[in-house]
Amino acid sequence: MTDILRSLIGNALPDWLIVLIAYLLVTVIVLLFAVGNFIMMVWAERRVVARMQDRLGPNRVGPAGLLQPIADAVKMFTKEDIVPRTADRWVHLLAPVVSLAPVALMLAVIPWGRGWEPVDLHVAILYILAVSAVSGVGLMMAGWGSNNKFALLGAMRAVAQLVSYEIPAVISLLAIVILVGGMSLAQLPYLQAGVPLLGASIICGDPSGCASWLYSTTTLFPGSTQAPVQVLDVGLGWLVFTPVGLLGFAIFFIAALAEGERTPFDIPEADSEIVAGYMTEYSGMKFAVFYIAQYILNFTLAALAATAFLGGWQGPGVAALASMGGPWIHAAAALSAIYLLAKIWVLFFVMIWLRGAFPRLRVDQLMDFAWKLLLPLALVNIGSAALVVSITQWTGAQWGGLVNLDALTTWQRQLIAVAVSAIINGAATYWILSINQRPVLEPEARDEEWAAT
Amino acid sequence: MNTFITILFVVFAVYILVAAIMTVTVKNIVHAALWLISSFFTVGALYLLMEAEFIGVAQVLIYVGAVSILILFAIMLTRDLEGTQNRQMTPRWWIALIVPAALFGLLITPTVLTYQWQLPPPAPAGQSTPIAGAAQIGTAFVREYLLPFQVASVLLTVALIGAVVIAFEERERRRYVPTLAEKVRQQQRVRRPDPAASAMQSSETAGSET
Amino acid sequence: MPSMTEAVPLSWVLLLAGALFCIGLFGALSRRNTVGILLGIELMLNAVNINLVAFWRYLEPNVVAGQTFALFVVTVAAAEAAVGLAMIIAIYRSRQTVNADEVDSLRG
Numbered sequence: 068m069t070d071i072l073r074s075l076i077g078n079a080l081p082d083w084l085i086v087l088i089a090y091l092l093v094t095v096i097v098l099l100f101a102v103g104n105f106i107m108m109v110w111a112e113r114r115v116v117a118r119m120q121d122r123l124g125p126n127r128v129g130p131a132g133l134l135q136p137i138a139d140a141v142k143m144f145t146k147e148d149i150v151p152r153t154a155d156r157w158v159h160l161l162a163p164v165v166s167l168a169p170v171a172l173m174l175a176v177i178p179w180g181r182g183w184e185p186v187d188l189h190v191a192i193l194y195i196l197a198v199s200a201v202s203g204v205g206l207m208m209a210g211w212g213s214n215n216k217f218a219l220l221g222a223m224r225a226v227a228q229l230v231s232y233e234i235p236a237v238i239s240l241l242a243i244v245i246l247v248g249g250m251s252l253a254q255l256p257y258l259q260a261g262v263p264l265l266g267a268s269i270i271c272g273d274p275s276g277c278a279s280w281l282y283s284t285t286t287l288f289p290g291s292t293q294a295p296v297q298v299l300d301v302g303l304g305w306l307v308f309t310p311v312g313l314l315g316f317a318i319f320f321i322a323a324l325a326e327g328e329r330t331p332f333d334i335p336e337a338d339s340e341i342v343a344g345y346m347t348e349y350s351g352m353k354f355a356v357f358y359i360a361q362y363i364l365n366f367t368l369a370a371l372a373a374t375a376f377l378g379g380w381q382g383p384g385v386a387a388l389a390s391m392g393g394p395w396i397h398a399a400a401a402l403s404a405i406y407l408l409a410k411i412w413v414l415f416f417v418m419i420w421l422r423g424a425f426p427r428l429r430v431d432q433l434m435d436f437a438w439k440l441l442l443p444l445a446l447v448n449i450g451s452a453a454l455v456v457s458i459t460q461w462t463g464a465q466w467g468g469l470v471n472l473d474a475l476t477t478w479q480r481q482l483i484a485v486a487v488s489a490i491i492n493g494a495a496t497y498w499i500l501s502i503n504q505r506p507v508l509e510p511e512a513r514d515e516e517w518a519a520t
Numbered sequence: 521m522n523t524f525i526t527i528l529f530v531v532f533a534v535y536i537l538v539a540a541i542m543t544v545t546v547k548n549i550v551h552a553a554l555w556l557i558s559s560f561f562t563v564g565a566l567y568l569l570m571e572a573e574f575i576g577v578a579q580v581l582i583y584v585g586a587v588s589i590l591i592l593f594a595i596m597l598t599r600d601l602e603g604t605q606n607r608q609m610t611p612r613w614w615i616a617l618i619v620p621a622a623l624f625g626l627l628i629t630p631t632v633l634t635y636q637w638q639l640p641p642p643a644p645a646g647q648s649t650p651i652a653g654a655a656q657i658g659t660a661f662v663r664e665y666l667l668p669f670q671v672a673s674v675l676l677t678v679a680l681i682g683a684v685v686i687a688f689e690e691r692e693r694r695r696y697v698p699t700l701a702e703k704v705r706q707q708q709r710v711r712r713p714d715p716a717a718s719a720m721q722s723s724e725t726a727g728s729e730t
Numbered sequence: 731m732p733s734m735t736e737a738v739p740l741s742w743v744l745l746l747a748g749a750l751f752c753i754g755l756f757g758a759l760s761r762r763n764t765v766g767i768l769l770g771i772e773l774m775l776n777a778v779n780i781n782l783v784a785f786w787r788y789l790e791p792n793v794v795a796g797q798t799f800a801l802f803v804v805t806v807a808a809a810e811a812a813v814g815l816a817m818i819i820a821i822y823r824s825r826q827t828v829n830a831d832e833v834d835s836l837r838g
Contacts, residue, residue: 083524158554190573190654197577200585204557207592211550219596226589233585250654525737533746540750540773544757549765556769563776570734570743570787575800579779582804587772587811594815595765598822609760610831616759620752628748632741639740639788649733651787652794657801660794668798672805679809687816689823 093185097174104411105362106136112419119423146351151214154348158212163349163356166205169198170360173367176252180380180404181389182396184253191252192240195371196233199326202360203229206345209357213348221344224334224430228325231434232332235441236322239315242445242452243306243375252371256379256403260386261304264485268459268478271297283386300386305378310489311452314496316376318445320414323368325437328361330422334430365418366411373410382406440503447495451488458484525569532566535559549595557588574654735788743784751777762829764818768811775807 080088110125110133117124125132150159176191178184188194203226210222244250247258260283261267271282283300306312325332341347346357373379380403388399428436459480463471472480539559546552560583567576610616640649661669698706750773757770779800786796822828 155548155550158550188573190577193574193577193581197581197585200581201561203589204554204584204592207589208554211592211596223593223596226593230586230589522737525734529734529738529742533742536746537749537753540753540757543769543773544753544760544766549763552766552769556772559773560776563780566780567783570783571791572783572787572797572800575779575783575797575804578801578804582808583772583776587808590811590815591765591768594818597819598765598828610762613760616756619759620755623755624748624752628752629745632744632748637740637788639735640790649735650792652792652797656794657797660798665798668802672802675809676805679812683812683816686813687819 094175097179097185098171100179101171101174101363101366102359104366105359108362108366108415109136109139111415112422115416115419116423119420140355143351143355148352149348149350151348153214155212155214158208159348160212160353162205162209162212162345163353163360164205165208166202167356167360167363169201169205170364170367172198173371174363177367177370177374178253178256178379179407180400181256181385182400183380183404187251187253190250192244192250192375195252195367196237196240199364200229200233202364205360209345209349213345215348217342218345218347220341221347224341225328225345228328228332228334228433231437232322232325232441235318235437235445236326238442238445238449239318239322240375242311242315242448245449245452245456246306246311248456252374255374256381259304259306259378259381260298260300260302262299262301263303263305263308265478265481266304266309267298267300268481269299270477271299283390302381302383302385303378305376305381307376307378309455309485310492311448311455312376314444314448314492315452316372318441318448319376320372320417321441322437323365323372324418324421325433327365327368327418329365329418331425331428332433333427334433365415369411369414369418370407372414373407377410377414378406379410380404380407435503440499443499444496447499448492451491454491455484455488458487528569529566532562532569536562536566550592553588553591553595556591557584560584560588571651574657740784740788743788744781747777747780747784750774750780762831764821764828764830764833765815767830768814768818771814772807772811775803775810779803 113135114124114132125135128134128138150156173195175186176184176188176194206222206225206229210219210225213219243255247255259266262269282297307316346354349357382403385399385403385406388395388402457466458472459477461472463473466472472483475483536559539555539562542555543552543559546555561580564576564579564584567573567579754770754773754775754777757773758767759770761767761770782796782800782803786793786800790796818828821833825833827833
């Protein structure tokens with residue numbers, strides 16, 4: 068962006084001003100993109116859920132009801148702004164802002180396309196998790212500042228849910244951090260090149276005999292000191308195709324549903340139980356800000372899941388286009404952005420689908436699910452991720468002479484790693500699921516059982 | 521660019537101090553906690569300015585995401601009844617003011633301003649000084665700081681179990697909170713005492729008199 | 731790449747940390763509410779952390795010791811907050827108050 072501005076404006080402005088303008092422009096573009104997606108998501112959700120429930124959904128304003136969100140926005144803007152008399156005025160007013168701001172901050176580190184990352188932070192994954200934790204404070208402020216028991220109950224539920232589901236989300240992403248050896252999100256899609264299951268591990272033996280559109284040049288694994296090699300690359304080495312990535316993706320996606328307060332985890336705003344949760348006392352624009360924050364959070368979490376597990380912008384053809392050089396690099400960037408957007412929308416469609424299909428959980432079921440099922444699975448997943456790294460990257464000396472894999476080629480080692488992690492993850496999933504399906508004994512029956520042993 | 525960083529630093533510093541002062545002086549304890557959270561967040565931004573990415577993000581994750589939520593939950597679980605919290609300061613709060621003021625004015629400021637720091641020479645033009653990042657911290661935690669790292673994890677486990685044990689309340693000892701219907705029934709019983717019970721009571725008192 | 735070491739002298743950062751520490755000390759000494767005392771202690775721990783990170787950045791940026799120390803302080807602060815708040819809740823349950831000067835049954 069800085070280079071483009073520099074070429075447009077020339078050398079009239081000092082460096083720091085150009086950098087500042089570039090960042091402002093990128094910020095505006097990303098925020099507008101997110102809000103545009105928010106509008107489309109609201110429309111899509113209403114239409115798709117209506118279709119699933121055998122209704123029509125909004126179909127009056129504009130073609131197929133496409134302008135309905137804009138009509139809603141006009142309604143929200145013109146509504147009266149109500150602050151309850153006993154509310155804590157400033158806390159009540161600041162709460163929507165505090166819950167929207169972290170969500171907007173999360174957009175900054177997502178790589179939207181090949182070479183289209185607004186900020187390349189070394190600790191991007193940790194940054195996203197840290198910033199998403201801040202929105203809990205906003206919910207707490209909303210619940211307390213409204214001075215309403217339903218609002219407070221909803222806020223307590225929301226924060227308890229947010230804090231519990233953050234742990235499986237963090238740990239499932241940690242497995243990815245171990246696999247790729249870094250916390251930078253911008254690097255993640257590059258590392259998911261290659262073919263399904265094996266990733267970028269099939270090396271071209273003879274550099275002159277490999278077609279350039281099928282092979283690309285990469286280092287074998289992050290941090291390796293060997294020279295870059297030619298590997299078979301069709302842009303499908305997504306982590307979700309490996310056992311570790313599959314389990315991690317399942318855990319992360321469920322945790323993301325809970326963090327974004329989607330059905331079946333929409334307990335904090337269960338309208339049949341506690342009115343509208345922490346949003347009870349909010350009207351007009353303040354309500355709209357909460358609404359925007361929630362949808363953009365869902366959008367960002369879907370983007371994060373797509374980037375970490377589904378290859379991000381990686382897809383067939385991107386590397387081939389980029390290798391042609393010149394103006395084709397921009398074409399590759401555009402194609403990659405379309406891939407990422409398609410993945411985000413597929414994930415969002417699954418979210419809507421789940422909303423149409425599942426009833427709401429109870430609070431105790433919610434907590435059991437996080438602590439007894441997701442957390443143990445995520446911990447097992449970390450173990451198998453470490454095993455995968457050791458099988459694919461360690462030399463015989465690092466194993467201490469126990470195992471020697473030096474003689475095998477890269478793709479053979481990758482295949483062994485996949486088999487081992489598949490066995491571990493499959494067995495652990497089966498075992499933990501079967502434990503959780505055992506009926507919980509009543510206290511009296513449990514005492515009797517204890518007495519019998 | 522340097523002026524820009526200086527301005528940023530001054531803005532952050534002033535905000536941190538103002539938020540801290542509000543934290544210790546404001547009357548409403550929830551507002552105090554919210555000021556503290558904003559101060560934590562700005563300290564995280566200050567770490568980013570000092571190019572300590574990992575610490576800055578960890579600060580936000582742990583302090584703003586976890587500790588502050590813990591504090592807010594604790595405040596809401598221990599809310600005082602209305603009207604009892606009219607005095608926030610201890611009676612001799614002015615002594616508490618003198619000690620930190622003296623510490624700052626007489627000890628910290630002169631020491632900091634007069635000591636000659638042996639700063640490393642600035643990097644030659646065009647190069648940047650090597651800075652230890654997240655990768656180096658991670659390596660250090662499994663090499664030379666392995667024992668402290670494990671002790672810290674044991675400490676966290678102990679704190680986790682300890683907090684649960686201390687705050688755990690057995691079901692039988694839980695304070696009984698009557699529902700609205702039970703309250704109303706109780707009040708009605710007080711207002712219109714049961715005729716049979718009052719007759720028995722009067723006979724008892726009559727018996728004790730004789 | 732401009733850095734903070736050229737733009738801001740070390741003593742400014744240390745003065746900021748010192749002032750933050752003293753404000754936290756005042757809060758911890760003057761509050762009646764035990765949660766308020768805890769808030770003051772958290773401020774003091776933050777001041778220490780600013781100091782550690784500043785020394786790391788200005789004096790030896792290529793060694794990790796300062797950052798590691800700061801991370802340990804954060805760990806201890808989190809543990810301290812968890813146990814301290816659990817104690818406050820336990821005290822509130824048995825005496826219906828969180829004011830430090832009303833919890834004085836050990837006074838001779």
